Structures are given as structure tokens and as C-alpha cells.
Amino acid sequence: MNVNSWGTVTETNYDYMIENTQKYGPLRVSMAIDITPILNKSGLSWYLDTGNLMGAYRYGKMLKHDDDFDIGLYASECDLNELFKLLQNEMDGKYKIRFIDTYCKKLEIYNESHGSYVLDADKGYNYHNVTIDIQLYVPKDDGSVDYKYTKNRLNEFIHIKHDMILPLGTINYEGYSFKSPNNVKEYLIAHYGYIGPNAVFNNVTRKYQLKS
Numbered sequence: 001m002n003v004n005s006w007g008t009v010t011e012t013n014y015d016y017m018i019e020n021t022q023k024y025g026p027l028r029v030s031m032a033i034d035i036t037p038i039l040n041k042s043g044l045s046w047y048l049d050t051g052n053l054m055g056a057y058r059y060g061k062m063l064k065h066d067d068d069f070d071i072g073l074y075a076s077e078c079d080l081n082e083l084f085k086l087l088q089n090e091m092d093g094k095y096k097i098r099f100i101d102t103y104c105k106k107l108e109i110y111n112e113s114h115g116s117y118v119l120d121a122d123k124g125y126n127y128h129n130v131t132i133d134i135q136l137y138v139p140k141d142d143g144s145v146d147y148k149y150t151k152n153r154l155n156e157f158i159h160i161k162h163d164m165i166l167p168l169g170t171i172n173y174e175g176y177s178f179k180s181p182n183n184v185k186e187y188l189i190a191h192y193g194y195i196g197p198n199a200v201f202n203n204v205t206r207k208y209q210l211k212s
Contacts, residue, residue: 008119009065011200017065020129024114025062027130028069029174031095031111035132038090042083045074047168047179049135050191056173057184058197069132072181074145074165077105080136105148107134137165157206160190 009017039046048056049072055063073080084107087097097109103125110116110128119125136148137160145160164187171180181187188195193207200211 008067014065017067021062021064021066024129025066026174027111027114028132029062029176031109031130031132032069032071032178033176034092034095035087035109038087039071039083041090042079042086044079044083045166045168046134047072047074047165047181048171048173049133052173053171053180053184054188054192054195056171056178056180057188057195060172061174068127071132071134072137072165073134074137074139076138077136077148080105080107080134083107083134103149103151105136108132109134152206154206158191160187164190 047053049070051063051066051068052070055061055066073083075083081099084097084099087107087109091097091109094113095109095111097107100106100108108128109132111130112128114128114130116126116128119127138146138148139162140146143162145162145165147155147158147160149155149158164183165181167182169180169182169184170177171184172178185195192199193205194209196210198211199208201207202209
């Protein structure tokens, strides 16, 4: 049974993924701290997102099996392009960045010295062990939000509203204060459905549920 939507974390490999998180998790947090001044310099609305936000909400730290670092960007596609250029120019040279415009619109910042793995063999997606995803959320005139993530049409099942995100708040994560959506609980429910522990992913509803 899948624990996350990509199927990279399952009940079978759960212990192994926890071991990887303990190994690479602190490196992801360190990279997030390193790029925070650049994100702030951009003047854009960014915040701790999805799996990392869930860990912060539940425990104030990363989920045991979390396999990346997620940042939400509440902005336009043009803003995402400009942020890409800014990060390219100002990041530490040990980090690299790529613009993803296939299954979703996002930026991936990564440290390739820690290796990578195949995320989706059929489509040739690879993913680095130390990665930050900057995922795009575009505001719409009616107060809804266009989530630019289309893996298995996941965005069709996620309904974010403007006032869930702005004005931004703060949340503690791994001993650091990060920006957060305005209403963390409602934002997480909109994404996941069930937001308690012992969650598993339901491929039919595209939401999480309590493990039976």
C-alpha cells in the first residue's frame, strides 16, 4: 500500500525510506536555510508546503518518511520564471536548479553530490536525494487558486482558496521559523483530506485516509 501519492514510499520500503530521511533530511533543511535569503529578496509570497508543512503542523519537525523539501510559491508563472533566474545567479555553487514544465510547473533545487534515483521510469523522471521543490500556486480572480501540479490529475482533487494562503504566517520546523500559509489546518485538509498520523494514500479518491 502506498504511503505517498508518487508511490515512492510504501509499506514495504517504509523502514528504508525512514533511514534515507535521517540521512538526507538535515541536508535538505540546510539547503532551505541557505536559499531563504534569496527567496526573501525576490519579494514573492513563499512558504513551507505539503509534506514539510504537515510535519511542522504535527510535530514541529520532518515526517519520518519525507523524501524532499517542499516550498509553495503563490505567484504567477512569470514570477516563477524570474525566481528561477534569481536563484541561478545567487545560489551557492554547490547547488543546481532546473525548471520543470512537464508533469507540473515547478523549480527543483538540488545537490547532485548526494545522488539521485528514478522517480518514474516510464517517463524518464529522475529525482535527487537532496532536493527542494518550489511548487507554483497561481491566484485567480474568483479567490480560488490554480495549483500547477498535474501528476495523475492530482490538482483536480485539491481546492485551495486565497485566504488559506494569505496573509502568510510562520511555523516552526526543525528548530527554524519558516513562513507558512495563513490557515495551515484548512490548507492541509484541502491538500490531503485526512491529516492525522498513520495515513495512507487512496488512489481512487486521490486523498489520504486513516490506515485501517
